[in-house]
Amino acid sequence: MNIDIQDKFDHLDEILKSKEFNKFEYETVLRELYPYRNDEYFKIAMKRLRQNNDIIRTECTMQGRVFQKKYGYAGDFELIDKIYTEYKSDESTHTQWDEYFHTQPGAIAVRNRKKYFIAKMKDLYFDGFTVLNLASGPCRDMYELFQSDTNKNFVFDCIELDNKAIEFSKELLSRYKVNFINKSILRFKPEKNYDVIWSAGLFDYFDDKTFVRILKRFIDQSKNAKVIIGNFAYNSSTVPYMELIGEWYLNYRSPDKLIELAIAAGATKNRITIESEPEQMNLFLNIN
Numbered sequence: 001m002n003i004d005i006q007d008k009f010d011h012l013d014e015i016l017k018s019k020e021f022n023k024f025e026y027e028t029v030l031r032e033l034y035p036y037r038n039d040e041y042f043k044i045a046m047k048r049l050r051q052n053n054d055i056i057r058t059e060c061t062m063q064g065r066v067f068q069k070k071y072g073y074a075g076d077f078e079l080i081d082k083i084y085t086e087y088k089s090d091e092s093t094h095t096q097w098d099e100y101f102h103t104q105p106g107a108i109a110v111r112n113r114k115k116y117f118i119a120k121m122k123d124l125y126f127d128g129f130t131v132l133n134l135a136s137g138p139c140r141d142m143y144e145l146f147q148s149d150t151n152k153n154f155v156f157d158c159i160e161l162d163n164k165a166i167e168f169s170k171e172l173l174s175r176y177k178v179n180f181i182n183k184s185i186l187r188f189k190p191e192k193n194y195d196v197i198w199s200a201g202l203f204d205y206f207d208d209k210t211f212v213r214i215l216k217r218f219i220d221q222s223k224n225a226k227v228i229i230g231n232f233a234y235n236s237s238t239v240p241y242m243e244l245i246g247e248w249y250l251n252y253r254s255p256d257k258l259i260e261l262a263i264a265a266g267a268t269k270n271r272i273t274i275e276s277e278p279e280q281m282n283l284f285l286n287i288n
């Protein structure tokens with residue numbers, strides 16, 4: 001038995017069971033445990049900790065939902081929508097955990113990217129404007145865009161792998177006309193030209209090779225489209241929480257890395273800019 005790691009797990013167990021949530025101690029112990037995350041002993045102790053603490057295993061809390069992966073993959077439409085709408089449990093012992101979750105840079109960055117999306121679409125809009133949305137998820141961003149400007153005629157085609165996400169979105173967008181294609185991006189080839197190709201919350205799950213291959217396909221086929229790809233940047237203050245508690249892993253990328261991958265996909269350097277939301281965590285590769 002590794003006494004050092006077990007001490008930290010005992011402490012974590014106390015924090016999770018305590019009625020008074022201590023943010024500083026929670027973050028400290030997670031940061032201390034992070035270097036051990038690949039140890040066999042760590043994995044066994046973590047499994048035991050989850051079994052003893054529903055709040056990091058079941059959908060009674062947001063962090064439990066992240067770990068649970070109800071639809072079989074990380075970042076499903078329901079979870080993302082609950083981040084957008086800042087869902088909190090009514091159960092008083094769980095609310096504090098959800099409040100903590102929603103103050104995490106990653107959750108704030110997701111909500112900021114919805115604002116970024118809405119501002120971007122309004123800014124780029126012109127009559128006859130068409131958008132291809134890759135991995136549209138819950139479509140909360142589109143819903144709020146439509147609600148915020150009823151005079152504009154946004155035309156969206158959405159590609160989404162999860163049929164349940166499409167069902168959810170169709171209901172949310174029932175008053176609006178949106179086209180959904182239930183297909184994997186990995187196999188999708190656009191049959192028409194778009195003014196904008198948008199994707200958030202997808203490319204950060206791709207390795208570099210897949211990132212370049214998929215981006216190249218869209219650059220080659222829609223030469224005049226503006227392409228906007230979201231990708232999270234590494235943030236050391238929140239990654240231990242996301243990975244240890246949520247088992248939510250992303251391919252974090254820096255602005256330089258995104259530029260390198262865009263060039264490898266065939267974009268010319270002077271067409272590339274990197275933007276960000278205020279939290280500086282969700283970066284946006286723009287190819288103009």
Ligand SMILES: C[S@@+](CC[C@H](N)C(=O)[O-])C[C@H]1O[C@@H](n2cnc3c(N)ncnc32)[C@H](O)[C@@H]1O
Nearest residue numbers: 075077135136137160161162165184185200201
């Ligand atoms: C993190 S969500 C992002 C949703 C949305 N773009 C947003 O920003 O709110 C990721 C979505 O990608 C979808 N997805 C994952 N892999 C996909 C693939 N290969 N093709 C199409 N959709 C995919 C998932 O089903 C999920 O709805």
